[in-house]
Amino acid sequence: MKKFFVFAMVALLVSSCQNDDVTADSSFSMKASGADYTGYPAAVQTVSGAITTNTTWTSDKVWEIDGVITVKNGAKLTIQAGTFIKAKPLAPGVATGVLVITKTGQIDAQGTAAAPVVFTSYNLLDGNANTVGAPGDFGGVVLLGNAQVNNGLTTNIVEGLDDQSNFEEFYYGGTNNAHNAGSLTYVRIEYAGRILDTDVEINGLTFGGVGNGTVVNHIQVSYGRDDSYEFFGGTVNATHLVSFAADDDNFDFDLGYTGTITKAIAIADANSTHSLSGGSPDSNGIELDNNAGGTVTTIITRPVISQLSIIGVNSSTVAALYENAIHVRRAGRISLTDVTISGYKTGLRWDSPSLPTNSVTTRVWAHAFTDPTYPSGTVLGGIGNSVSTANPAEKWSITQPFFNDGPLNFAGNTGAFKTEANWVANWTKFTNF
Numbered sequence: 001m002k003k004f005f006v007f008a009m010v011a012l013l014v015s016s017c018q019n020d021d022v023t024a025d026s027s028f029s030m031k032a033s034g035a036d037y038t039g040y041p042a043a044v045q046t047v048s049g050a051i052t053t054n055t056t057w058t059s060d061k062v063w064e065i066d067g068v069i070t071v072k073n074g075a076k077l078t079i080q081a082g083t084f085i086k087a088k089p090l091a092p093g094v095a096t097g098v099l100v101i102t103k104t105g106q107i108d109a110q111g112t113a114a115a116p117v118v119f120t121s122y123n124l125l126d127g128n129a130n131t132v133g134a135p136g137d138f139g140g141v142v143l144l145g146n147a148q149v150n151n152g153l154t155t156n157i158v159e160g161l162d163d164q165s166n167f168e169e170f171y172y173g174g175t176n177n178a179h180n181a182g183s184l185t186y187v188r189i190e191y192a193g194r195i196l197d198t199d200v201e202i203n204g205l206t207f208g209g210v211g212n213g214t215v216v217n218h219i220q221v222s223y224g225r226d227d228s229y230e231f232f233g234g235t236v237n238a239t240h241l242v243s244f245a246a247d248d249d250n251f252d253f254d255l256g257y258t259g260t261i262t263k264a265i266a267i268a269d270a271n272s273t274h275s276l277s278g279g280s281p282d283s284n285g286i287e288l289d290n291n292a293g294g295t296v297t298t299i300i301t302r303p304v305i306s307q308l309s310i311i312g313v314n315s316s317t318v319a320a321l322y323e324n325a326i327h328v329r330r331a332g333r334i335s336l337t338d339v340t341i342s343g344y345k346t347g348l349r350w351d352s353p354s355l356p357t358n359s360v361t362t363r364v365w366a367h368a369f370t371d372p373t374y375p376s377g378t379v380l381g382g383i384g385n386s387v388s389t390a391n392p393a394e395k396w397s398i399t400q401p402f403f404n405d406g407p408l409n410f411a412g413n414t415g416a417f418k419t420e421a422n423w424v425a426n427w428t429k430f431t432n433f
Helices: none
Strands: 043-052 055-057 063-072 076-079 084-087 097-103 106-110 117-119 140-143 182-190 194-197 200-201 204-207 215-222 229-232 238-244 251-254 260-267 286-289 304-311 322-328 335-350 359-376 386-388
Touching: 043 055, 084 238, 097 106, 140 182, 322 359
Parallel strands: 043 063, 055 076, 063 084, 063 097, 076 106, 084 117, 097 140, 106 182, 117 182, 140 204, 182 215, 204 229, 215 238, 229 251, 238 260, 251 286, 260 304, 286 322, 304 335, 322 335, 335 359, 359 386
Antiparallel strands: 194 200
16 A cells, blocks of 8 residues: 655676575576566467456467456456466556456456466566566556445445546445455466555555455465555455565555465565655555554454565665564554564564554564564564564574575475475566566
């Protein structure tokens, strides 16, 4: 939520950083800055307007979104495994490459580990290794539903599309917490984001009032121009989420979201862009509000998160470009279990003087360069918690906890990998362009 775009992206000179021990299948290994996609189809199919009947985007062509696509009136959009989707470049400020699943539509995008569905920059699908992707090259993916939102409205307009003439298509909120927007599995969304105004943006993947009948797992959002993921109310549950090199927040929760997030990892890239608010750093691992005014409502924003790793940057100097690993504010609540945090200036920040009522922290290991918890000295509840300004690597069995130092290696028994060894292998992409 928020912000204006700052700090130009800097291409990494990675050859000096690569580790001789990196294996070919190391998902976190750093790759050449000129990396590009190969093997995508030569045929391009441009699509625009509304999808009102069941439609399939096949993997034998690249699908180019012209403007804002809406799926509605009971239609389902099926996207085959291995399909590439890009935006059609339009004039600056014009919404393009935005896929919206409305309250009355569904999506069925089921990639595989070997063939994920990929939404990415048109500059990576042009056959020219000299062109590079940039945040904002693709608009974003938006799922809307009629599950509960804590302002009680059914006509909330998803942010970032407020300027569209048919804005009623972008309403979300209702009373059906079992709402089903379809399925997203093994999907990557890269270089997304649209900045319409301060606090008015499209994120990489946005959920507005989406219900728990929706299936979401194995998703990666990378190099977004705003947040990677934002949840406005709703009850959708998600597993196996990856956020990489977000400009703003990796995960943002608001307006009474009460679903569960299981197995998630956020990785900062010091060479990506970083958002500001009032001239101050504003990029967080998690940003959480009950609502913009901080008022108490019947439904309180309270995600239940387990097996999470938030990996920041490698020095206090670079960490000053970010804000908090986790920021719980404006009457929000959170439940955290089996969480590891490293590489931010501040670890867990609570806007109240102590751990908020009905928030839970169980087996949370928080490293930060200045304040592992803020207000300083905040006592975390639960079992096995630890806070420290020391290097967390040895304690957490992380041989290299900061992305920009080289490949990340996990023992598979902490945070995001507590019960499942490196589940990010093969289908993710960690490349510095």
